[in-house]
Amino acid sequence: xxxxxxxxxxxxxxxxxxxxxxxxxxxxxxxxxxxxxxxxxxxxxxxxxxxxxxxxxxxxxxxxxxxxxxxxxxxxxxxxxxxxxxxxxxxxxxxxxxxxxxxxxxxxxxxxxxxxxxxxxxxxxxxxxxxxxxxxxxxxxxxxxxxxxxxxxxxxxxxxxxxxxxxxxxxxxxxxxxxxxxxxxxxxxxxxxxxxxxxxxxxxxxxxxxxxxxxxxxxxxxxxxxxxxxxxxxxxxxxxxxxxxxxxxxxxxxxxxxxx
Amino acid sequence: xxxxxxxxxxxxxxxxxxxxxxxxxxxxxxxxxxxxxxxxxxxxxxxxxxxxxxxxxxxxxxxxxxxxxxxxxxxxxxxxxxxxxxxxxxxxxxxxxxxxxxxxxxxxxxxxxxxxxxxxxxxxxxxxxxxxxxxxxxxxxxxxxxxxxxxxxxxxxxxxxxxxxxxxxxxxxxxxxxxxxxxxxxxxxxxxxxxxxxxxxxxxxxxxxxxxxxxxxxxxxxxxxxxxxxxxxxxxxxxxxxxxxxxxxxxxxxxxxxxxxxxxxxxxxxxxxxxxxxxxxxxxxxxxxxxxxxxxxxxxxxxxxxxxxxxxxxxxxxxxxx
Numbered sequence: 001x002x003x004x005x006x007x008x009x010x011x012x013x014x015x016x017x018x019x020x021x022x023x024x025x026x027x028x029x030x031x032x033x034x035x036x037x038x039x040x041x042x043x044x045x046x047x048x049x050x051x052x053x054x055x056x057x058x059x060x061x062x063x064x065x066x067x068x069x070x071x072x073x074x075x076x077x078x079x080x081x082x083x084x085x086x087x088x089x090x091x092x093x094x095x096x097x098x099x100x101x102x103x104x105x106x107x108x109x110x111x112x113x114x115x116x117x118x119x120x121x122x123x124x125x126x127x128x129x130x131x132x133x134x135x136x137x138x139x140x141x142x143x144x145x146x147x148x149x150x151x152x153x154x155x156x157x158x159x160x161x162x163x164x165x166x167x168x169x170x171x172x173x174x175x176x177x178x179x180x181x182x183x184x185x186x187x188x189x190x191x192x193x194x195x196x197x198x199x200x201x202x203x204x205x206x207x208x209x210x211x212x213x214x215x216x217x218x219x220x221x222x223x224x225x226x227x228x229x230x231x232x233x234x235x236x237x238x239x240x241x242x243x244x245x246x247x248x249x250x251x252x253x254x255x256x257x258x259x260x
Numbered sequence: 261x262x263x264x265x266x267x268x269x270x271x272x273x274x275x276x277x278x279x280x281x282x283x284x285x286x287x288x289x290x291x292x293x294x295x296x297x298x299x300x301x302x303x304x305x306x307x308x309x310x311x312x313x314x315x316x317x318x319x320x321x322x323x324x325x326x327x328x329x330x331x332x333x334x335x336x337x338x339x340x341x342x343x344x345x346x347x348x349x350x351x352x353x354x355x356x357x358x359x360x361x362x363x364x365x366x367x368x369x370x371x372x373x374x375x376x377x378x379x380x381x382x383x384x385x386x387x388x389x390x391x392x393x394x395x396x397x398x399x400x401x402x403x404x405x406x407x408x409x410x411x412x413x414x415x416x417x418x419x420x421x422x423x424x425x426x427x428x429x430x431x432x433x434x435x436x437x438x439x440x441x442x443x444x445x446x447x448x449x450x451x452x453x454x455x456x457x458x459x460x461x462x463x464x465x466x467x468x469x470x471x472x473x474x475x476x477x478x479x480x481x482x483x484x485x486x487x488x489x490x491x492x493x494x495x496x497x498x499x500x501x502x503x504x505x506x507x508x509x510x511x512x513x514x515x516x517x518x519x520x521x522x523x524x525x526x527x528x529x530x531x532x533x534x535x536x537x538x539x540x541x542x543x544x545x546x547x548x549x550x551x552x553x554x555x556x557x558x559x560x561x562x563x564x565x566x567x568x569x570x571x572x573x574x575x576x577x578x579x580x581x582x
Contacts (some may be wrong), residue, residue: 014513014531015532018396030384076375126396126397126512126513129395129396130361131365132364132368133376133379134368134378136368139369140369144334144444144445145334146456147358147362151507160286162451164507166460167453167458168454169451170447171448171449171450171451172446174445175447180484184509184527185507185509185514194372216373216374216388216407217404219403219404220402224399224400224401225398225400232545232555232556232561233559233560237563237564239568239571239572242564242572242573243569245560246544246562246569249542250577251580253541253542254520255464255488255489255521
């Protein structure tokens with residue numbers, strides 16, 4: 001039996017054009033759809049698959065605005081077992097504060113329901129991409145953590161975790177209990193079934209009012225990088241002429257050798 | 261004072277990302293009249309010192325320990341923290357790679373200070389540091405005030421051109437006893453999935469999107485990539501359709517690439533894709549839609565059906581390669 005915690009974040013759907021509010025303090029969410037941050041959606045799927053094999057429960061935790069209930073209900077529709085929302089006023093929290101809140105929430109949940117064998121985070125959030133909350137939580141809990149994970153095997157007293165690197169995989173063997181940061185691609189997340197949708201409507205969302213002090217990063221403003229406007233040169237559209245033009249260009253750029 | 265750079269290396273091989281970080285660190289150090297020093301961990305740390313000196317390291321601190329025999333995030337973070345406590349630098353920096361961000365997060369957690377990831381500009385301010393960092397894979401920037409006794413920063417990979425600036429590179433051995441327990445997160449084993457040129461390092465990436473239509477159509481991209489000594493990439497739509505493995509995905513949640521040429525076939529170019537490809541030196545788009553985001557970002561475009569254009573390009577390449 002495994003007790004697994006997955007920490008997820010509500011973010012604007014990746015791929016949308018992100019606009020900034022007039023006061024430059026936040027993303028303008030007026031016309032945006034929301035989703036679970038992609039790495040975390042895969043972390044949730046991985047947790048559900050592990051518990052399907054090993055038995056146990058998948059607890060899903062989010063720190064976010066009241067609307068983040070939507071992401072917890074979605075988690076219920078794809079196999080999550082219980083759900084905790086730590087409500088915020090919707091403004092972005094700095095990573096130290098978020099990590100401290102999650103650490104407290106883990107301690108509360110563990111004192112009631114027992115230790116988590118495994119805690120999963122996404123490698124980084126799609127929006128603020130601080131690359132640190134999972135590492136901070138693991139350190140505070142005194143548990144091992146490895147990020148960038150694209151494969152997990154559950155052992156008797158360890159997890160064998162595969163980390164994706166350029167051109168290969170690194171293998172880590174971490175003792176239980178552990179914390180892992182998941183990369184998209186570890187699985188293809190399932191879609192909710194009819195039964196899942198029904199479960200999501202009935203799911204009970206627990207609220208945990210927890211807060212913590214602000215950390216050392218304070219947002220001044222958001223802005224857009226200067227875009228280098230490139231004047232696109234249109235090449236011929238007829239196949240043979242287009243091919244000649246493209247290959248001329250490849251020659252000019254010195255990439256026709258085919259070596260390396 | 262000192263700006264301390266964490267050198268990455270894989271069994272003695274230093275990635276270009278570390279030289280980018282050294283280059284950025286020199287600018288930051290110069291603005292504060294600091295010196296640039298580097299910490300290199302593990303058995304190969306002395307052997308990489310000359311390369312680090314060439315890129316501006318005044319001092320190379322080497323740390324050896326049984327638990328530093330290979331990369332491990334916890335052992336690396338503990339070792340760096342021990343050195344930080346000994347030499348009190350004004351900043352600890354690395355490249356914003358997978359390992360760089362992971363180690364710095366661990367360093368910041370142990371020092372209980374802030375960490376700003378994927379920074380593109382940083383300077384000392386009255387109360388600490390003023391930092392500009394990437395969000396959304398680089399499609400948005402966030403200016404932050406960083407308030408900490410030591411600034412922990414990673415510099416965004418691919419956002420700076422590494423340059424040389426020869427310095428003394430004096431090797432200094434730092435002795436620290438690291439607990440055996442840290443071995444729990446040290447690499448146990450490795451598997452190589454693709455030998456030779458990889459998606460992240462390929463000089464040419466031939467990439468396909470939804471416009472490919474199906475998995476089979478990627479055979480022609482494979483052929484073209486092979487001819488050019490490149491690799492095949494794809495968009496997130498393609499992986500979600502199950503046409504290609506996720507390891508081929510270019511984008512915010514896939515691989516960041518910086519090839520000499522990016523040939524994008526039937527890719528509309530959503531923001532999350534573009535941020536993974538924007539490091540490319542030259543972009544050529546083939547798309548039926550002249551308004552597609554990627555076409556407007558490309559230096560060159562062919563507005564036509566890729567299923568006709570790509571085979572014609574393959575023929576032309578073969579002809580010229582003889």
